Amino acid sequence: MSTVGKVIKCKAAIAWEAGSLFSIEEVEVAPPKEHEIRVKIVATGVCRSDAHAISPSFKEGLFPVILGHEGAGIVESTGPGVTKFKPGDKVIPLYMPQCGQCKFCLSPKTNLCEKISKIKTAISDQDLMPDGTSRFTCKGKQIYHFMGTSTFSEYTVVAETSLVKIDDAAPLEKVCLIGCGFSTGYGAAINTAKVEPGSTCAVFGLGGVGLSAVMGCKVSGASRIFAIDINKDKFSLAKELGATDCLNPQDFKKPIQEVITEMNDGGVDFAIECIGNIAVMNAALECTTVGWGTCVIVGVAVGGQTIAVSPMQLIMGKKINATFFGGWKSIDSVPKLVSDYMAKKFNLDALVTYTLPFEKINKAFDLMCEGKSTRTVLVF
Incomplete structure (x- = not known):
């Protein structure tokens, strides 16, 4: 009927x-x-x-x-x-x-x-x-x-x-x-951060959005991808999808941004925050290199919280940006993303x-x- x-x-x-x-x-x-x-x-x-x-x-x-x-x-x-x-x-x-x-x-x-x-x-x-x-x-x-x-x-x-x-x-x-999840993380790397071949990246948070960001960094040609999470059970999948270094902040006495900065000659080119935690957003910005480092905020913080950004960080060349739905124009892009999935261009x-x-x-x-x-x- x-x-x-x-x-x-x-x-x-x-x-x-x-x-x-x-x-x-x-x-x-x-x-x-x-x-x-x-x-x-x-x-x-x-x-x-x-x-x-x-x-x-x-x-x-x-x-x-x-x-x-x-x-x-x-x-x-x-x-x-x-x-x-x-x-x-x-x-x-x-x-x-x-x-x-x-x-x-x-x-x-x-x-x-x-x-x-x-x-x-x-x-x-x-x-x-x-x-x-x-x-x-x-x-x-x-x-x-x-x-x-x-x-x-x-x-x-x-x-x-x-x-x-x-x-x-x-x-x-x-x-x-x-x-939502895949497009947001994948697009955060490709469209918003505009990750470049040979660059270094840090992705904070390895849920569905963060792992999709790892895939976006990988397909963009990043040479080193730090994947950060306090849940080590997520590391094997992160490496399978392209991460080169998996870090648990709880394993270090120093703040994780300092660890990444020391491990990567002053910081990464791109950092993508996929949690929605204000402290982690600041850590993501701080782990990027001076001169041209770019931080992209994906996570949504509840309760009206705000990020404290020092003007000096911006004066020294760091940039902070954010993304909504990964920067994709939805009706134009979603069918193409589905076709790319069908063609096995991402997992x-x-x-x-x-x-x-x-x-x-x-x-x-x-x-x-x-x-x-x-x-x-x-x-x-």
């Missing part, structure tokens, strides 16, 4: 309040409106940004909400005015939209788009659809969307500018990681530690927070 134009009842993980576990509930998902698409999510990764969003430290969060922003699925139906998608298309929802018309999309200088909620409101990732309403209802209550994607639901509704069609042969339980499979049924979502977050998984993928 066709579901087109009808409300769909399905399962979703709802965060009812900050600091709570996810609750698997039956939700009602309304049909897509103009320039919207309803997508059946097949697989979704679990990202630390989702954990941040329900942290009590995340002051702007709106509840109840359906989180999730690293998914892949199949188009179920389209709303009026949609011409680029049809039912059955394999797709990846995009938390970084690309409208193709705003001043940001028209500029090669950024991958931002005015459709992203943070540019419009500067308030929260937990939001509503562009018309100010939700497509989700549970127990008679309106449920907020998240980052324009809400992939922790068997069905979700996204705007046309926040979706991209991909190769029909792509395995959705793997390429869902291109929706996406290595990032998937566990594949679990969707109902195990709280277990997946436990594994992430305990440092026991690089990425856990949930499948419906």
